[in-house]
Amino acid sequence: MFAIIGGSGLTQLSNLDIARREVVRTPYGEPSGALTFGRIGCCEVVFLARHGYGHTIPPHLVNYRANLWALAKAGGADSVVSVASVGGIRSDLAPGTLVIPNQIIDYTWGRHATYYEGGDSPVVHVDFTEPYDGPLRARLLAAAAKAGETVVDGSVYAATQGPRLETAAEITRLERDGAHVVGMTGMPEASLARELGVPYAAICVVANWAAGRGDSTHAISFDQIEGVLQAALTKARHVIEHLCEA
Numbered sequence: 001m002f003a004i005i006g007g008s009g010l011t012q013l014s015n016l017d018i019a020r021r022e023v024v025r026t027p028y029g030e031p032s033g034a035l036t037f038g039r040i041g042c043c044e045v046v047f048l049a050r051h052g053y054g055h056t057i058p059p060h061l062v063n064y065r066a067n068l069w070a071l072a073k074a075g076g077a078d079s080v081v082s083v084a085s086v087g088g089i090r091s092d093l094a095p096g097t098l099v100i101p102n103q104i105i106d107y108t109w110g111r112h113a114t115y116y117e118g119g120d121s122p123v124v125h126v127d128f129t130e131p132y133d134g135p136l137r138a139r140l141l142a143a144a145a146k147a148g149e150t151v152v153d154g155s156v157y158a159a160t161q162g163p164r165l166e167t168a169a170e171i172t173r174l175e176r177d178g179a180h181v182v183g184m185t186g187m188p189e190a191s192l193a194r195e196l197g198v199p200y201a202a203i204c205v206v207a208n209w210a211a212g213r214g215d216s217t218h219a220i221s222f223d224q225i226e227g228v229l230q231a232a233l234t235k236a237r238h239v240i241e242h243l244c245e246a
């Protein structure tokens, strides 16, 4: 069964036939909300809204450990697909584009980023060379092809701390570092999934030009984000509907 973690703008999956909801407790505290079990297209899925169903939890306060643990251990998910909105840094990644990233640079700090907290347990260093699961990425790409939606295969996701957006100079630095899109929730979500041994991939929706780029030269307009995000999320839902055939 797939888990879908919905990001900003995706607090519910409109094409999800809901079978039941389940409140899960975890050793790491409360997840962002109850797990929603159901079907999307032909897939059995468990859905969780990353920022809470009322969109009240900011990126730096999301309990990523509880969310991943709840989906994988209590929800029975054997893979996790993240839907996340991002800012476009690279010139071809305009608002409305769907991106399946293949790399991450982590700029977040102060988040609970591991299940291995020492104590009596041995030190563990998980391999994270390829932060996204290759076969799951391939399935997302195949699902997009089946759905007839254009997606960009591969890009470097910069995970920033938020909740504020970046300065133009910060975006220039991220670009120099090799980043193509920027978001606030990709980490530690991806590495926690790896620690749990659950395949994880993301479908990113470019909501806006990153600060200082395109029409965000002087400011990022939130009115504009909303419209673009909704249209692109409809495409992302369409891709997810085809996941189980891919």
Ligand code: HPA
Pocket (backbone or CB within 6 Å): 085, 086, 087, 088, 160, 165, 166, 182, 183, 184, 207, 208, 209, 210, 211
């Ligand atoms: N920066 C960081 N995170 C984001 C952005 C952005 O421009 N857009 C959507 N999520």
